[in-house]
Amino acid sequence: MNAQFKKGVLELCVLVLLDKQDFYGYELIKRITNKIEISEGSVYTVLRRILKQGYCTTYLKESTEGPSRKYYHLTDEGKGYLLELKEAYENFTRGVDSLMKEESNE
Amino acid sequence: MNKLDFLKELTVYLQDLSSQEQEEIIQDFEEHFEMGRAEGKTDEEIVRSLGSPQQIANELQSTQQFEKVQVNHSEQSHLRRTGIIIGLFFFNLIIVLGPSVGIAGIILAAWVTAFSFVAQLLIAGVQWIIHPESFYLFELFTSITFAGSGLFIFIAANYITNAFIRLFSKYIGFNVRLAKGESHS
Numbered sequence: 602m603n604a605q606f607k608k609g610v611l612e613l614c615v616l617v618l619l620d621k622q623d624f625y626g627y628e629l630i631k632r633i634t635n636k637i638e639i640s641e642g643s644v645y646t647v648l649r650r651i652l653k654q655g656y657c658t659t660y661l662k663e664s665t666e667g668p669s670r671k672y673y674h675l676t677d678e679g680k681g682y683l684l685e686l687k688e689a690y691e692n693f694t695r696g697v698d699s700l701m702k703e704e705s706n707e
Numbered sequence: 708m709n710k711l712d713f714l715k716e717l718t719v720y721l722q723d724l725s726s727q728e729q730e731e732i733i734q735d736f737e738e739h740f741e742m743g744r745a746e747g748k749t750d751e752e753i754v755r756s757l758g759s760p761q762q763i764a765n766e767l768q769s770t771q772q773f774e775k776v777q778v779n780h781s782e783q784s785h786l787r788r789t790g791i792i793i794g795l796f797f798f799n800l801i802i803v804l805g806p807s808v809g810i811a812g813i814i815l816a817a818w819v820t821a822f823s824f825v826a827q828l829l830i831a832g833v834q835w836i837i838h839p840e841s842f843y844l845f846e847l848f849t850s851i852t853f854a855g856s857g858l859f860i861f862i863a864a865n866y867i868t869n870a871f872i873r874l875f876s877k878y879i880g881f882n883v884r885l886a887k888g889e890s891h892s
Contacts, residue, residue, distance in 0.1 A: 626735060627742040640758025645735050646766035668741060
């Protein structure tokens with residue numbers, strides 16, 4: 602798959618998950634890799650990117666097992682951006698779906 | 708490749724980033740290794756699913772570079788603008804000022820000529836009234852011819868003046884735009 606495209610979709614996945622609840626990196630990666638195949642390192646690059654753009658914030662939380670974890674929390678700007686991204690993605694997939702249906706009808 | 712190899716290689720590729728940035732990134736991955744190990748994964752397995760350090764560094768730097776380019780751009784444009792203003796000043800002083808004054812002088816001369824050509828008809832008229840004995844019809848016709856061409860020069864001068872003013876204000880606008888650093892309107 603096109604790297605740029607994959608990056609965009611991965612960003613969408615991260616934002617969708619963070620919209621539901623706060624995650625730490627490792628947990629987030631597990632959630633995503635359960636469903637789609639990606640190189641896990643890319644998730645960290647996406648996280649850093651959305652952190653820089655102010656779409657999320659981080660905080661440290663102690664855990665019972667091992668070191669404290671860095672949790673990611675979606676900001677309001679992040680939520681707004683997610684809505685935009687979702688709409689663009691839905692339009693895009695709808696277009697692709699209808700194209701594929703046209704193909705099979707012919 | 709184990710955890711240390713991975714982090715070392717990643718650090719090498721991240722040299723261009725600030726040390727704080729590098730530290731944060733390395734911390735993220737250290738945390739990742741810890742969690743993977745806690746789940747009973749080997750370093751090799753974790754490294755394999757993370758992907759290559761080079762790839763990760765590239766992705767991180769493409770975000771970073773984007774910011775850097777923007778900063779450089781604004782610094783550069785500031786420097787460039789100063790250069791443009793100095794350049795414009797000297798260009799205008801040396802190349803534009805002389806011809807502009809010259810053209811303005813020619814236009815002024817045209818107005819003066821037109822005015823005097825028309826005015827001399829009045830003088831001829833006055834002469835006719837004061838010294839009718841020394842008046843020749845030939846002189847009157849010559850005067851009328853001059854006055855007529857004076858009127859034509861008026862029209863031409865008016866046209867040229869307007870064109871020059873329009874051109875001049877356009878040129879001033881162009882200078883201001885350049886100095887402000889905006890590209891073509």
